[in-house]
Amino acid sequence: xxxxxxxxxxxxxxxxxxxxxxxxxxxxxxxxxxxxxxxxxxxxxxxxxxxxxxxxxxxxxxxxxxxxxxxxxxxxxxxxxxxxxxxxxxxxxxxxxxxxxxxxxxxxxxxxxxxxxxxxxxxxxxxxxxxxxxxxxxxxxxxxxxxxxxxxxxxxxxxxxxxxxxxxxxxxxxxxxxxxxxxxxxxxxxxxxxxxxxxxxxxxxxxxxxxxxxxxxxxxxxxxxxxxxxxxxxxxxxxxxxxxxxxxxxxxxxxxxxxxxxxxxxxxxxxxxxxxxxxxxxxxxxxxxxxxxxxxxxxxxxxxxxxxxxxxxxxxxxxxxxxxxxxxxxxxxxxxxxxxxxxxxxxxxxxxxxxxxxxxxxxxxxxxxxxxxxxxxxxxxxxxxxxxxxxxxxxxxxxxxxxxxxxx
Amino acid sequence: xxxxxxxxxxxxxxxxxxxxxxxxxxxxxxxxxxxxxxxxxxxxxxxxxxxxxxxxxxxxxxxxxxxxxxxxxxxxxxxxxxxxxxxxxxxxxxxxxxxxxxxxxxxxxxxxxxxxxxxxxxxxxxxxxxxxxxxxxxxxxxxxxxxxxxxxxxxxxxxxxxxxxxxxxxxxxxxxxxxxxxxxxxxxxxxxxxxxxxxxxxxxxxxxxxxxxxxxxxxxxxxxxxxxxxxxxxxxxxxxxxxxxxxxxxxxxxxxxxxxxxxxxxxxxxx
Ligand SMILES: Cc1ncc(COP(=O)(O)O)c(C=O)c1O
Numbered sequence: 057x058x059x060x061x062x063x064x065x066x067x068x069x070x071x072x073x074x075x076x077x078x079x080x081x082x083x084x085x086x087x088x089x090x091x092x093x094x095x096x097x098x099x100x101x102x103x104x105x106x107x108x109x110x111x112x113x114x115x116x117x118x119x120x121x122x123x124x125x126x127x128x129x130x131x132x133x134x135x136x137x138x139x140x141x142x143x144x145x146x147x148x149x150x151x152x153x154x155x156x157x158x159x160x161x162x163x164x165x166x167x168x169x170x171x172x173x174x175x176x177x178x179x180x181x182x183x184x185x186x187x188x189x190x191x192x193x194x195x196x197x198x199x200x201x202x203x204x205x206x207x208x209x210x211x212x213x214x215x216x217x218x219x220x221x222x223x224x225x226x227x228x229x230x231x232x233x234x235x236x237x238x239x240x241x242x243x244x245x246x247x248x249x250x251x252x253x254x255x256x257x258x259x260x261x262x263x264x265x266x267x268x269x270x271x272x273x274x275x276x277x278x279x280x281x282x283x284x285x286x287x288x289x290x291x292x293x294x295x296x297x298x299x300x301x302x303x304x305x306x307x308x309x310x311x312x313x314x315x316x317x318x319x320x321x322x323x324x325x326x327x328x329x330x331x332x333x334x335x336x337x338x339x340x341x342x343x344x345x346x347x348x349x350x351x352x353x354x355x356x357x358x359x360x361x362x363x364x365x366x367x368x369x370x371x372x373x374x375x376x377x378x379x380x381x382x383x384x385x386x387x388x389x390x391x392x393x394x395x396x397x398x399x400x401x402x403x404x405x406x407x408x409x410x411x412x413x414x415x416x417x418x419x420x421x422x423x424x425x426x427x428x429x430x431x432x433x434x435x436x437x438x439x440x441x442x443x444x445x446x447x448x449x450x451x452x453x454x455x456x457x458x459x460x461x462x463x464x
Numbered sequence: 465x466x467x468x469x470x471x472x473x474x475x476x477x478x479x480x481x482x483x484x485x486x487x488x489x490x491x492x493x494x495x496x497x498x499x500x501x502x503x504x505x506x507x508x509x510x511x512x513x514x515x516x517x518x519x520x521x522x523x524x525x526x527x528x529x530x531x532x533x534x535x536x537x538x539x540x541x542x543x544x545x546x547x548x549x550x551x552x553x554x555x556x557x558x559x560x561x562x563x564x565x566x567x568x569x570x571x572x573x574x575x576x577x578x579x580x581x582x583x584x585x586x587x588x589x590x591x592x593x594x595x596x597x598x599x600x601x602x603x604x605x606x607x608x609x610x611x612x613x614x615x616x617x618x619x620x621x622x623x624x625x626x627x628x629x630x631x632x633x634x635x636x637x638x639x640x641x642x643x644x645x646x647x648x649x650x651x652x653x654x655x656x657x658x659x660x661x662x663x664x665x666x667x668x669x670x671x672x673x674x675x676x677x678x679x680x681x682x683x684x685x686x687x688x689x690x691x692x693x694x695x696x697x698x699x700x701x702x703x704x705x706x707x708x709x710x711x712x713x714x715x716x717x718x719x720x721x722x723x724x725x726x727x728x729x730x731x732x733x734x735x
Binding site for chain 1: 520521522523524525527528531532535538543544545568569570571572573574575595596597598600601618619620621623624625628632643646647648651
């Protein structure tokens, strides 16, 4: 049920103590994981406000990641589109090339402060795996990354990167051999090795407290946009746009603005070959509530409740679920969720490369495709901030292959 | 409140000084026609309660053997409605053996928790064990289960704190399922002395019978577990056997019987 604007302005947007965002979220896991999640919850609550922890996190973001990332006026593109002024939040300029590292720095520090010498992660495209391997190397932690066997084949450059960084990459052969199966396998590892292992989840999905803590680590993105937008154009943006796979780059940008209801919020899901086909990865646009990977949220399943196989040109959006906070924001009407197809994303990928000199990640290209439509419907004195969640170097092989070009 | 088939069975076992043998197989693995004959064979081998798996596409608490079992069943066309059909078919010839459906929450939500509980009770199901629904998240399923006289069986783990144990003990009915190790189904590191200690400890906090599962592979394991717990739950070895015979399914019922009979004997001799 949509809430009134007055209510949206005053909500605290925090989950209850059980990690519920309205009906969504929670901790739908087997008993074997409850103790580990409770411990993580307690550690996180304690460390969140610990000056030493905060200081180390901020220093890593500044000196290792290179924050703050610029808020960049895409002037030429704005002119071409002929509507609102478009700004990019340049998460693609972070070390390792995406927003993912904001979260892995935070979680690896949690692992360190919790005395766990081993970290595990799941990955789809390999971006979160690389970001996890990176911080693990820096902190001297053992790192194991689970990756669907199909993704291992599709994303071999990232597999090699992870190995260079000293991580072990385990191909997952079960189920659809993609991201959701990698997540299952990481949970299985965690249950088995819970005494010495910290599970670094890559997005705002999973059981509580993950959706909240991954959001908090990524919220630096939205906080920076708040002061940068005031500094650059003297007010908050009129609209925010971000792509939504699990939803971490999106919630990172949105969260600090949730009470500022004059700022419109758009999350862009992967519409694959079209929302009217079964071949997409857009649970908020055309799925329904259910339980997956420890949380109640919107997801894609068949009439018997079996989780559906998804499709997107971008491996990072190719996931049948979504973070529970997005499910909540959709229902209360604070954010709007839309889709961009493979074709629209590929067109935006090329357009931004050529008009702005930035090769965006295919995930990001979905947000860019919708930004273009939205900007065209707005006035030149209005502004949109689009989260440039990652750079597209990792995707050039995929795009070349689709266009029949051989790179090797 | 009249006591359920599970409670009556556990009570009868207690009076006769015996321990429960609780086999687990996946409904529809490798095809639906095998399951009912397999269940009857399991009962002939001396099973007290049957845990019947409701296959799910993403069973994150299960090891590779049970994952493949679920995959075979789904590929063979098994659905949640199909599981209930298996149960009513079984009930035509067996009105005594309690049946617990074990699985994950999403398929139940897809059918609707209220509709599901009503249909399950009508089919002759006695209890539900929903792996990814701890007491904290119990919603309308619990109310509907109660309305329809279904026991809700919860899990306890080696890592469960005493405080949670008491809450779980209050929520669970029929029996408590103690997961004997830190790990997934099919892990092979059962530590008997550890299990004995934990079971003794848990008895200070919960009053329901305690059955132990995860990691019981041999008749000796079952006998050892039964010397402290109220029952042994045996799954992965059976699902492995089904897998080995997937292309000769007519042999499955007898093969399961051959695994369970020595377990039954060992449990009874020990007791
Ligand atoms: C650049 C980039 N953007 C977005 C995503 C999608 O994840 P999320 O929705 O959690 O931001 C990914 C995931 O791999 C990514 O690499």
